[in-house]
Amino acid sequence: MEEKVEIKVIDEARQGEATMVKVQETGGKKLYLESYGCQMNFSDSEIVASILAKDGFTTTRNAEEADLVLLNTCSIRDNAEQRVRNRLKHFKSAKVHNPELVVGVLGCMAERLKAKLLEEEKLVDLIAGPDAYRDLPNLIEEVGSGQKAANVLLSREETYADINPVRLSQSGVTAFISIMRGCDNMCSFCVVPFTRGRERSRDPESIVDEAHELFQKGFREVTLLGQNVDSYRWNLTAKGEIKNPEVPTVNFAQLLERVALVSPDLRVRFSTSHPKDMTDEVLHAMARHENICNYIHLPVQSGNSDILKKMNRGYTREWYLDRIRAIREIIPECAISTDIITGFCSETPDQHDETLSLMQEVKYDFAYMFYYSERPKTLAERKYEDDVPVTEKKARLAEIIQLQQQHGLASNRRALGRTFKVLVEGPSKRSDEHFCGRNSQNAMVVFPREAVVAGDYVEVKVTDCTAATLMGELV
Ligand code: SAH
Ligand code: SF4
Ligand code: F3S
Numbered sequence: 001m002e003e004k005v006e007i008k009v010i011d012e013a014r015q016g017e018a019t020m021v022k023v024q025e026t027g028g029k030k031l032y033l034e035s036y037g038c039q040m041n042f043s044d045s046e047i048v049a050s051i052l053a054k055d056g057f058t059t060t061r062n063a064e065e066a067d068l069v070l071l072n073t074c075s076i077r078d079n080a081e082q083r084v085r086n087r088l089k090h091f092k093s094a095k096v097h098n099p100e101l102v103v104g105v106l107g108c109m110a111e112r113l114k115a116k117l118l119e120e121e122k123l124v125d126l127i128a129g130p131d132a133y134r135d136l137p138n139l140i141e142e143v144g145s146g147q148k149a150a151n152v153l154l155s156r157e158e159t160y161a162d163i164n165p166v167r168l169s170q171s172g173v174t175a176f177i178s179i180m181r182g183c184d185n186m187c188s189f190c191v192v193p194f195t196r197g198r199e200r201s202r203d204p205e206s207i208v209d210e211a212h213e214l215f216q217k218g219f220r221e222v223t224l225l226g227q228n229v230d231s232y233r234w235n236l237t238a239k240g241e242i243k244n245p246e247v248p249t250v251n252f253a254q255l256l257e258r259v260a261l262v263s264p265d266l267r268v269r270f271s272t273s274h275p276k277d278m279t280d281e282v283l284h285a286m287a288r289h290e291n292i293c294n295y296i297h298l299p300v301q302s303g304n305s306d307i308l309k310k311m312n313r314g315y316t317r318e319w320y321l322d323r324i325r326a327i328r329e330i331i332p333e334c335a336i337s338t339d340i341i342t343g344f345c346s347e348t349p350d351q352h353d354e355t356l357s358l359m360q361e362v363k364y365d366f367a368y369m370f371y372y373s374e375r376p377k378t379l380a381e382r383k384y385e386d387d388v389p390v391t392e393k394k395a396r397l398a399e400i401i402q403l404q405q406q407h408g409l410a411s412n413r414r415a416l417g418r419t420f421k422v423l424v425e426g427p428s429k430r431s432d433e434h435f436c437g438r439n440s441q442n443a444m445v446v447f448p449r450e451a452v453v454a455g456d457y458v459e460v461k462v463t464d465c466t467a468a469t470l471m472g473e474l475v
Helices: 039-054 078-097 108-113 115-120 133-144 192-196 204-216 252-260 280-288 305-310 317-330 349-362 379-383 390-414
Strands: 006-010 018-022 029-036 057-059 068-073 102-107 126-128 149-151 174-178 221-225 267-271 295-297 335-342 366-371 419-427 434-439 444-448 457-465 469-474
Touching: 029 039, 029 078, 039 057, 039 068, 039 102, 039 133, 039 174, 039 221, 068 078, 068 108, 078 102, 102 108, 102 133, 108 115, 108 126, 108 192, 115 126, 126 133, 133 149, 174 204, 204 221, 204 252, 221 252, 252 267, 252 280, 280 317, 305 317, 317 349, 335 349, 335 390, 349 390, 366 390, 390 457, 419 444, 444 457
Parallel strands: 006 029, 029 057, 029 068, 068 102, 102 126, 126 149, 174 221, 221 267, 295 335, 335 366, 444 469
Antiparallel strands: 006 018, 419 434, 419 457, 434 444, 457 469
16 A cells, blocks of 8 residues: 555635645545645544545545545635635536546535535535535445435534544644534634534543554644634533533643643644633643643634624633733743734724734734625624625735734744754755744744754754744754
8 A cells, every 4th residue: 555645735714825745545446635724624634534545545636537526615704615616617627528527525615505505516416514524435325326415414423533534744743633523602703603513522532542643653743623622621511510420521721731741742732722711721731831832822803892792702802911911921932823803894993903902912923814704694694784895804904914914023033043942844845955843832943954854853043034934053
């Protein structure tokens, strides 16, 4: 069995950039898989690759030679869906050359549009929602017998805990571990609760076992994934009551600590934290363990309390700033990033200015910024008018992007002259003479190659920087 096959990952939610990664090849029919959206979708693609490898699928990076094309899709904003529709148009021509080709849509668009997608996109043969991936071999068989096939059932239990994901990360150094699925928060702008279903946490033993196994295979960093990791709970109700007295209870801080104890050489990251739920207990666990990275992604969305209320985020500006204060106090070296939406329903110029002033107060190291895109079925779509003109939304977005660029550059400049422990991930994009990796704060650091290999920890002294990258030399 050769190790080949590629998967294309397009992180619409967070990175907006396509990357190619390796998957295991098992022979037989050929699968081409493309992943859009958040890290959780990427992690799901690893589960899909695993399920289909057992079904005899050889993966390929070349869509033209595929028997099966699967797009793992995202619905978070309208333009995320448009990208997928354009991609589907592209596969239309592939189907002309190869009438046997099966094209399937997975993930959030499959869930959101259900059978409508089969009508709208005539060439789609198969759709499977995020909780239906175990059914893929059956669905493919159904298509083989000349029907269109769909399974978009959401589950209250499915966590794919027993499925050993096929690791798609290029370096073999960093990996994702899904610790929960779904979301119960119902932020008024957000489609995720509709596409991913109810929140459920995965058995902590299976999470810790997966981390052990990854470490033994040479991985040196795991990222624990959930839409709101702070509401991870095992054997606890939402109110914090014990469900079964015979079973140990585990909250997120305890889970984080257990994964950190796998090995001091296994770095631990996590995403996403929710300002309404993030506890000091989590921050203290981070401070106690050097291998839990000093980096928190804490999406604020808006700096104005009335808008936050309308967004149903469950916190005010003051509460959010108090969480920032707690991070700075308990983990002084912690980098902080955020997500921001501009032009939400009824947002005034003054309310927008409050987002800018909050950014000035926090000075984020990094931010993902978007203008509001109304999503069908959400509370905001049903209750509020999408009344900020798109030109205004974009102008506000440009303003926050410009401010963030200053803050990002200032954050990198503060690193000049300092030495950081960096986990080597592999050759840098710009040249083979250079390697790159991240420091604990999640900043990308580029340095001359010398005698290091992916998976090593090295000390790098920062000598130069851009807004996006730190450059340095090994010490
Ligand atoms: N669970 C995470 C967010 C997942 S979606 C959290 O609660 O923080 C990633 C980001 O996409 C969100 O933080 C938000 O900033 C953005 N987003 C979500 N819905 C959006 C919409 N309708 N329009 C624009 N941006 C949106
Ligand atoms: Fe969406 Fe809010 Fe859940 Fe995040 S916490 S996935 S923004 S509903
Ligand atoms: Fe997109 Fe679904 Fe993730 S909507 S951001 S792929 S949960």
